[in-house]
Every structure is written in structure tokens, then in C-alpha cells.
Amino acid sequence: MQAVKRMKIAKIIGTHSGSFHSDEALAIYMLKQLDDYTDAEIKRTRDAKVLDGCDIIVDVGGVYDHESKKYDHHQRGFTETFSADFETKLSSAGLIYKHYGKQVIKTLLQKEQKPEIADPEIDLIYNKVYSSLIEGFDGVDNGVSLYPSSIEVEPRYSIHHSTVHHMVSRLNPSWNDTPSETSTENLENFKKAMELVGGVFKQEVEYYGRSWLPAREMVKNAYENRFKYHSSGEIMVLDTGFCPWGEHLYDIESLSGSDKQVIYILFKDSLASTPSYRVRAVGKSSSSFESRKALPEAWRGVRDEELSNLSGIPGCIFVHATGFIGGNATLEGALEMARKSLEM
Structure with a gap:
């Protein structure tokens, strides 16, 4: 059958x-x-x-x-x-x-x-x-409420009409429409x-x-290998290239139990027309613009050969005026900028 x-x-x-x-x-x-x-x-x-x-x-x-x-x-x-x-x-x-x-x-x-x-x-x-x-x-x-009731905040602009919740609401019948609910x-x-x-x-x-x-795995590996680049463990290198590291680093640090924080992160600048590396000062928190230790004040806003002469490090490209990031033509140069910054 x-x-x-x-x-x-x-x-x-x-x-x-x-x-x-x-x-x-x-x-x-x-x-x-x-x-x-x-x-x-x-x-x-x-x-x-x-x-x-x-x-x-x-x-x-x-x-x-x-x-x-x-x-x-x-x-x-x-x-x-x-x-x-x-x-x-x-x-x-x-x-x-x-x-x-x-x-x-x-x-x-x-x-x-x-x-x-x-x-x-x-x-x-x-x-x-x-x-x-x-x-x-x-x-x-x-x-x-998005804000604690004890805080009175008057927003500068409205994002209400661009939220997904408002867009869903607009798909309902208007008050002056008369369709059946079913x-x-x-x-x-x-x-x-x-x-x-x-x-x-x-x-x-x-x-x-x-x-x-995948970015979390890259950051985890870089964190575990950080002592290869400096005995303090305060310099971390993303040797496979840039990835979104911020949120992962704070989480990995808190789980590690170590009281030694990463101060500088180095990575290749994949958007630059010629190969170069960035030295990024880690913020005090994921939402903070204040660095754990910014690059030296004397270097800030200085570029190229003038910066190389001032720092004594060949290949310098720039240090941002706020000291949160800098650049060098080579990884070794970027590492030297981070090492000297730790000491200054």
C-alpha cells in the first residue's frame, strides 16, 4: 500500500x-x-x-x-x-x-x-x-521614561517621528478612517x-x-598578547587590522580581574592612501571623551617632520590637538610613540 x-x-x-x-x-x-x-x-x-x-x-x-x-x-x-x-x-x-x-x-x-x-x-x-x-x-x-524622574530635560530637537515605534503607529487607521477592525x-x-x-x-x-x-575575538586575542609589545601590558596592538574594539575592551578588562588597564591601542589605518598606523588613547569609559592618558601635550597639533624632530621618533604623521589619537608611518614608530607617551 x-x-x-x-x-x-x-x-x-x-x-x-x-x-x-x-x-x-x-x-x-x-x-x-x-x-x-x-x-x-x-x-x-x-x-x-x-x-x-x-x-x-x-x-x-x-x-x-x-x-x-x-x-x-x-x-x-x-x-x-x-x-x-x-x-x-x-x-x-x-x-x-x-x-x-x-x-x-x-x-x-x-x-x-x-x-x-x-x-x-x-x-x-x-x-x-x-x-x-x-x-x-x-x-x-x-x-x-527614558530619563530618571528626578531629572528634568528639555530636548533640543525631536526624534519621535523617526522612531520605528512611531512608524508602526502611523500604519494604524487614522482617527477619521472607518475600516472594520477585522x-x-x-x-x-x-x-x-x-x-x-x-x-x-x-x-x-x-x-x-x-x-x-568576530571583532570580540580579535580584541580578546590582542588583549592576551599585549605583553609582547610592552612589559606593562598597557599597550595593545590589533595586528590583524582595525575593528570596533571599544565595547569589547572594557568588557574583557572587567572579566580579566586585572587592575592593569590598556592605555593605548595600535592598529593599521586601512583608509590611508599609504600604509600607516594609528595610536589611540583609550577613553576612561565607552561613553567618555576623556582619555585614560592622552598623548603628550607637547606633541598635540604638531605634524610630520616637525613632530618627528620634537619626539625623536622617525615617521611621525600627526597627533590630534586633543591628544586622543596620533599616527606614524610604521608599526615600530607607532609603538615607540605609545612607549614614550607612557613615560611622559
Whole structure:
């Protein structure tokens, strides 16, 4: 007998009708990246009987229960956060990300690159994407102020109309439109909102997987090898070329347990017309313009041969007027600039 091929029954994702928001649009976009929900039908309703027939419910229903796949955050007493490190209460985007985010990240990155990223690295990306993107969705939907209430700040300009949350809001019917809440047009606009927020999310995941994560490995290797260049360990060389090092260095330093900080980072300037190297003074923090130790004041704003004569180091190109960066034609020259700067 010929085997009968079973038809796969599409699952149903339930969410609320009426005005939609960026958090449930992103939540459902994430779910639809997964094999279980790729072909899922979306039902937008507040009818409890219809919701009971859904396989998973997002942002409606007054219940948060992972086992029964119910993910609402509006009910009294809901206080769930992403982890103990965060205070922002989760929205439906945060809830779905908390439970399914690692699977979604793996799915998106496996489409883009090989070999497969290891689980510890997925954990790194998972945490970074939450803090860099998803927490903002949670904060906006829950009405969490961006600034502490004790600080009164009047912004110089508005970015409200350029935020993804506002763009999603504009896809809802206008106050003077009269479409039915269940109309095809409104569901299609909700799908546009999913694609809009999904594109932002996908771009963020791909950045952390394809750019941020490889840079971390380069910085880690450079940090471990820093004593090759100076016995103090205060000079670090990115010998494979420039990469975004700042955020990684502070994190790696804090995890190392060493009280010896990196003062200068050296790297090849890949944008220069002729090969040259940069000496970068590390900032006191990732958000600070103040260096741990700027290049010597006497060198600042001086260039080329005049700087070489002044410093006694051949091949000098410049030192910025603030002393946060300088340049030399060779790696050895850049190293000598960093070494002398430590001593001055």
C-alpha cells in the first residue's frame, strides 16, 4: 500500500484587534522565523473563544504562562524582566524574545553564514540584542521614561517621528478612517508593521553575528598578547587590522580581574592612501571623551617632520590637538610613540 502523506496543519498565532503596536508586531515577526510558526495564520481578535483556538497567544488574554504559550503583559501583578540585570518590565516583544530569542538568532544567522555559531557566542548575541534593541520596545510599550524622574530635560530637537515605534503607529487607521477592525486592509497593515520592525531586528542580529562577534575575538586575542609589545601590558596592538574594539575592551578588562588597564591601542589605518598606523588613547569609559592618558601635550597639533624632530621618533604623521589619537608611518614608530607617551 502506498503511504498516505500527511498534510501539515498550519498553526494559529492570536493577538489583539484594534490599534497595533511595535511590540506585538516584532513578537510575531520573531515567531514566524521559526519552523513551527513560519506558515502560521495570524488572527487579530479579542474574542476569548477565538483566542482559545489559537496555538500561541501574544499581547492579549491577560495571562503569561510559557507552558500554555500565552504571552500577555498587561495584567495586574506582571513584573517579569529579561533577567536580574534589567529593571524594564517586558512587553510582548521581550516575552517572546526571552523564550524564543536564541532559536530566532540561530535561524537568522544560519541563513547568512557558516560554520554554525557556538552556543556561548549565541548567548553573547542574545544578551546584546536585548540591551541594544528589544529593551527599547519593552520600555516604549510599558511607558517607561527614558530619563530618571528626578531629572528634568528639555530636548533640543525631536526624534519621535523617526522612531520605528512611531512608524508602526502611523500604519494604524487614522482617527477619521472607518475600516472594520477585522478588515483585510488592517491585517495587511499589521503585516507591514511586522516587516518594518522585523527588518530592524534582523539587521541588529546580523550585525552582532557577522561584525560584532568576530571583532570580540580579535580584541580578546590582542588583549592576551599585549605583553609582547610592552612589559606593562598597557599597550595593545590589533595586528590583524582595525575593528570596533571599544565595547569589547572594557568588557574583557572587567572579566580579566586585572587592575592593569590598556592605555593605548595600535592598529593599521586601512583608509590611508599609504600604509600607516594609528595610536589611540583609550577613553576612561565607552561613553567618555576623556582619555585614560592622552598623548603628550607637547606633541598635540604638531605634524610630520616637525613632530618627528620634537619626539625623536622617525615617521611621525600627526597627533590630534586633543591628544586622543596620533599616527606614524610604521608599526615600530607607532609603538615607540605609545612607549614614550607612557613615560611622559
